[in-house]
Amino acid sequence: MPVVAPLSGDTRGASDSADLSLVPISPELRQPAVFPLRHGLKPPIVRLALSWARGNALRVSVLRPPSEQDSDDGEAGGKVVELRLSNGEAEISDSQWRRIAYGSLSPFALLQSRRSSLSSLSKMSMSPSPYHIEWWEYVMEYSKDINSLLSKPQSVPSSVIEDPKTILKTVEEPTLLKAAWELMEIFYADKHSQPWLPERLVDWLTDYDCLLSTTQTTIHSKLVGFQKELVNLQVIEDDPKYWEAISSALAVGWLEVVVKMLRLHGSYQIDQLGNREEIDAIEFKNYSRGTPFMVDPSIMQKLRKVSRKIRLILRAYGLKFGYFIAVDVAMLLFFSNETENGLVEAVAVLISKMPRMRPEIEEGKGECYRVKPDFIKAWEKWRAQITKLDCSSFWVQCDHHQTREGLKNMLQIMLGNSDSLCATTCNWTELFISHLLYIRPFTLGLENMHNLAQKCMQLKPTASALRLTHLLIGILGENNEVVLAECSRSFGSWMLAHAIELLTAGSDQAENLLHEEQYSLGGISMAELHRLVYAQVLSSHVLTWQIAPIYLTSCMKQGMGLLEILLYKQPIQHNEMLLKTIEICRLYELDHISSNIMKIAGMHHWKHGRKGSGVFWLQQARDEFRLNKIAQHLFDSVGKSISDESFKQWEGLIELLGSESKIAGGLEFLHKYRDFKKSLKQVHSGKSSDAARQAVESLILLMKNPSTPQRFWLPLLYDSLKLLNWQERPLLNVSQTNLLLNKLQELSMARLCPDSVEVDLPTQALCSVRLALATNLGRAILEE
Numbered sequence: 059m060p061v062v063a064p065l066s067g068d069t070r071g072a073s074d075s076a077d078l079s080l081v082p083i084s085p086e087l088r089q090p091a092v093f094p095l096r097h098g099l100k101p102p103i104v105r106l107a108l109s110w111a112r113g114n115a116l117r118v119s120v121l122r123p124p125s126e127q128d129s130d131d132g133e134a135g136g137k138v139v140e141l142r143l144s145n146g147e148a149e150i151s152d153s154q155w156r157r158i159a160y161g162s163l164s165p166f167a168l169l170q171s172r173r174s175s176l177s178s179l180s181k182m183s184m185s186p187s188p189y190h191i192e193w194w195e196y197v198m199e200y201s202k203d204i205n206s207l208l209s210k211p212q213s214v215p216s217s218v219i220e221d222p223k224t225i226l227k228t229v230e231e232p233t234l235l236k237a238a239w240e241l242m243e244i245f246y247a248d249k250h251s252q253p254w255l256p257e258r259l260v261d262w263l264t265d266y267d268c269l270l271s272t273t274q275t276t277i278h279s280k281l282v283g284f285q286k287e288l289v290n291l292q293v294i295e296d297d298p299k300y301w302e303a304i305s306s307a308l309a310v311g312w313l314e315v316v317v318k319m320l321r322l323h324g325s326y327q328i329d330q331l332g333n334r335e336e337i338d339a340i341e342f343k344n345y346s347r348g349t350p351f352m353v354d355p356s357i358m359q360k361l362r363k364v365s366r367k368i369r370l371i372l373r374a375y376g377l378k379f380g381y382f383i384a385v386d387v388a389m390l391l392f393f394s395n396e397t398e399n400g401l402v403e404a405v406a407v408l409i410s411k412m413p414r415m416r417p418e419i420e421e422g423k424g425e426c427y428r429v430k431p432d433f434i435k436a437w438e439k440w441r442a443q444i445t446k447l448d449c450s451s452f453w454v455q456c457d458h459h460q461t462r463e464g465l466k467n468m469l470q471i472m473l474g475n476s477d478s479l480c481a482t483t484c485n486w487t488e489l490f491i492s493h494l495l496y497i498r499p500f501t502l503g504l505e506n507m508h509n510l511a512q513k514c515m516q517l518k519p520t521a522s523a524l525r526l527t528h529l530l531i532g533i534l535g536e537n538n539e540v541v542l543a544e545c546s547r548s549f550g551s552w553m554l555a556h557a558i559e560l561l562t563a564g565s566d567q568a569e570n571l572l573h574e575e576q577y578s579l580g581g582i583s584m585a586e587l588h589r590l591v592y593a594q595v596l597s598s599h600v601l602t603w604q605i606a607p608i609y610l611t612s613c614m615k616q617g618m619g620l621l622e623i624l625l626y627k628q629p630i631q632h633n634e635m636l637l638k639t640i641e642i643c644r645l646y647e648l649d650h651i652s653s654n655i656m657k658i659a660g661m662h663h664w665k666h667g668r669k670g671s672g673v674f675w676l677q678q679a680r681d682e683f684r685l686n687k688i689a690q691h692l693f694d695s696v697g698k699s700i701s702d703e704s705f706k707q708w709e710g711l712i713e714l715l716g717s718e719s720k721i722a723g724g725l726e727f728l729h730k731y732r733d734f735k736k737s738l739k740q741v742h743s744g745k746s747s748d749a750a751r752q753a754v755e756s757l758i759l760l761m762k763n764p765s766t767p768q769r770f771w772l773p774l775l776y777d778s779l780k781l782l783n784w785q786e787r788p789l790l791n792v793s794q795t796n797l798l799l800n801k802l803q804e805l806s807m808a809r810l811c812p813d814s815v816e817v818d819l820p821t822q823a824l825c826s827v828r829l830a831l832a833t834n835l836g837r838a839i840l841e842e
Contacts, residue, residue: 095120099137115140150233155552156601158207162556163605165203169559170612172196194249197563201243204556208236225285225303225315226278235549237266238529239557242541245504245533246560253430256494256501257416260311263491267310271524275484277306281315288322295324301464305482308471309492313409314422316468320406323461325399397455404447405465408472413437415499430500437499444472472496486511486518487527508534525549538568542584555592555609558585575615586613590620597624607642625651630659631666636675653679660684730760731770738777747786754781754789761801771805775827776819782830788837795835802828 099120107119121136150158176193209230244251244258251258268278284303294300300319307315412424413436419426427433448469456462470478474496483489490511494501501507511534520527525548532540538561545553561568562585572585579587589609596606606624610617625648628639636659643652656679664672676684737753757778760766766774775782775798781789790798806824820826 095139150235159552159596159602160605161207162204162552163608165200166556166559167608169196169200194247194563197247197559198243198250201239201247201560205236205239205243208233208239225281225288225319232266232269234269234525235553237262237269237526238545238549238553240265241526241529241533242557242560246565247563249563251417253502254416255507256491256499257414259494260491263310263488264312266526267488270485270487270526271520274520277310277312277484277488280306280484293324294322295458295461295464298460301460301467302482304464305467305471305478306484308409308468309479309482309495310488311491311495313412313424314420317406317410317422320402320409323399323402325402325461397452398458398461401447401452401456401465402461405468408440408444408447409468411440412472413440434500441473444469448473480517483518485520485527486514487530489518490514504534504536508536536567538565538571551588551592551595554588558588580616582613582615586615586617589613590616593617593620603628604638604642607646611646621646622648622651625655626658630655630662633671653681657681657684664688730756730763731774734760734774735777738781741780747784747789750781750784750789753778754794757781758790758794758797761798768805768808771801772823772827773819775802775831776823779826779830782827782834788834788841790834790838792835792838792842795831795838799828799831799835802831 095118099122102123103120104123105121107121109117109119117138117140119136119138124135173193240262244255244262248258267276270276281303284299287297287299288294291297291300300322304316304319307319410422410424413427413433414424415427415430415433417426417428425436427436448466453462453466467478467482471482471492476493476497479492479496480489483492493510493514494507498506498510501510508531511531525544529541529544529548532538532544541561542554545557558572562572573583575581575583582590590613593606593609593613596602596609603624607621610621610624613620625639625643628635630636630639636655639655640652643649643655656675660672660675660679660681661684662672663669663675673685673688676688734753734756737749737756740749741753757774760774761771788795802824
């Protein structure tokens with residue numbers, strides 16, 4: 059089921075909104091993009107519900123008719139499918155994106171910290187700050203860290219024994235995101251390699267030529283296809299695809315591949331050349347140095363063997379030529395095949411000795427020159443050797459047509475023949491690199507490169523738009539708006555949020571564009587806008603929301619406000635999530651937000667029956683108001699029913715609340731009552747009279763304490779009936795007993811008031827307490 063993305067839509071009102079758009083929008087209607095929607099439901103489909111999911115994914119809810127209409131088919135009533143609208147993220151899985159998001163957090167935070175430190179130093183110092191001189195080095199370090207993240211974690215194992223017929227090494231498949239990042243690093247961040255910028259582009263194309271097109275042929279795909287056919291080839295130099303692949307690889311500077319493919323030529327294989335022309339192959343050496351043919355004893359032995367074969371053939375046909383005639387024929391064949399191999403080897407040597415202006419180079423990729431004068435001198439000498447070989451008379455002695463024409467074409471490529479370069483490359487990017495290698499090796503400046511790229515685009519037009527080539531054109535044209543738009547369209551919010559640091563490294567124009575506050579954006583800059591968008595994408599996923607604060611705090615205008623909203627929206631029912639939120643508040647010194655979140659968590663736990671957790675979080679928030687409310691509620695609840703069961707329910711909260719909350723005498727009474735209940739429990743369990751005396755002391759302290767509410771008097775005395783009726787001896791003296799009788803009399807008078815609160819006790823409780831006190835008084839008087 060295809061879904062059409064609203065890329066163009068209705069163009070009415072386009073002129074009205076054009077003034078408010080950041081990037082000019084063309085009013086032309088574009089072909090809408092169609093995305094397949096695989097939901098797996100049987101028709102009929104009665105309704106589609108669309109909503110945005112994480113990032114640029116679209117959540118599509120596919121609904122069938124109600125179950126009562128289609129109850130027999132057993133089909134589900136609907137299905138929710140996520141549809142990714144960007145092709146740039148399809149090659150990277152969700153887990154890989156999360157790895158990149160977490161890995162890029164540390165380099166980004168370190169760079170922002172360095173920016174803040176350098177900015178503070180520049181404000182404090184009266185002299186000109188070295189900010190612009192050193193900053194690109196920090197950006198380059200940041201870029202290298204990010205670049206290492208964009209590689210896939212698994213590596214392709216390399217074979218111990220190298221296959222001689224393997225043209226391209228098996229490496230991990232690169233990604234468009236990594237290719238785009240390295241391209242921006244080359245032009246914006248790496249100021250140290252600006253003198254050898256063409257060579258950096260050659261290396262970039264070597265790594266990412268396979269990504270330039272998925273529908274059209276590239277040099278990389280051409281070599282991969284030829285490598286598959288290489289196993290079935292008997293005489294490799296007779297195949298036109300062999301010379302076509304070599305020429306294409308040479309055009310873009312893949313010198314080690316070209317030399318390796320030349321070594322596969324039949325003139326290096328003794329048996330193969332003998333099968334082709336009935337003579338063994340003998341190497342031709344030192345031709346590039348201009349020395350004559352050197353025939354060593356092994357060659358002379360092969361030459362005698364060939365001459366004997368020819369003499370036997372002549373005798374078989376009855377021809378009686380002399381020995382010298384046979385030798386002359388053998389020498390003719392010998393020099394003919396030796397010339398062919400010598401020409402192949404000469405071209406291979408010239409390719410391996412190609413001058414390259416770069417700081418360092420791997421073996422087999424040419425000779426390295428770091429200084430421009432030395433490079434120019436070596437370049438002219440190398441071109442002279444190619445011209446000398448191209449005009450040599452040895453080409454006439456090479457009998458193999460394909461070898462002769464293939465090698466001549468390679469010499470034309472190295473001499474910078476534009477027709478040969480255009481014929482051997484597949485797209486304008488490859489043609490652009492070949493021009494930088496062989497026609498304009500001294501090209502410097504983006505303006506010259508942009509003009510050259512425009513010329514190559516005319517010579518090699520492409521039918522379909524490519525993301526990397528669009529980005530390259532924007533960079534060469536020094537159009538920061540195009541670069542930003544292409545990064546946004548093809549690579550998403552992550553690329554924009556992090557590539558801004560590359561764009562602004564050493565570029566005042568990009569710095570002004572991205573960090574200038576714009577009224578149309580609500581007073582924020584474009585850099586802040588892109589970070590906010592990326593932070594919103596991170597916040598929409600449960601596994602990445604906790605790294606969004608790093609990007610929000612880097613936005614000075616609206617970041618902190620959005621960070622507060624993000625923290626308040628996090629679920630508080632799980633302690634792990636709550637602790638993580640509080641830790642984020644602590645890191646960014648958001649004490650008021652942390653306090654409010656703990657208050658919210660405390661009330662949430664209290665309302666859902668987790669009263670201990672609720673009191674704990676309210677205490678952490680130091681919310682005295684709500685703690686006093688809870689204490690009052692606890693006080694009232696205990697006062698209504700002060701039985702053992704009810705008190706056991708609240709005992710943990712009493713201990714957790716402590717005695718700091720002051721309401722109606724505070725919870726100090728409840729803590730003393732808790733101690734009294736513990737002593738009384740020991741008495742009921744059969745402990746000694748010492749526990750009974752301790753319980754009586756606690757009872758007297760409670761009754762004397764003015765903070766003890768009146769409604770607790772009768773429950774306290776009723777719980778102490780066993781103490782009042784102690785059989786061994788009276789535990790209360792006369793004065794203590796009179797104190798309790800007076801309290802009991804006050805309580806009796808208070809119960810006559812209409813606002814008195816009745817406690818949950820038996821109806822005979824008052825009489826039982828009065829009788830026990832009277833009995834104890836009499837016993838105490840007699841004892842005294």
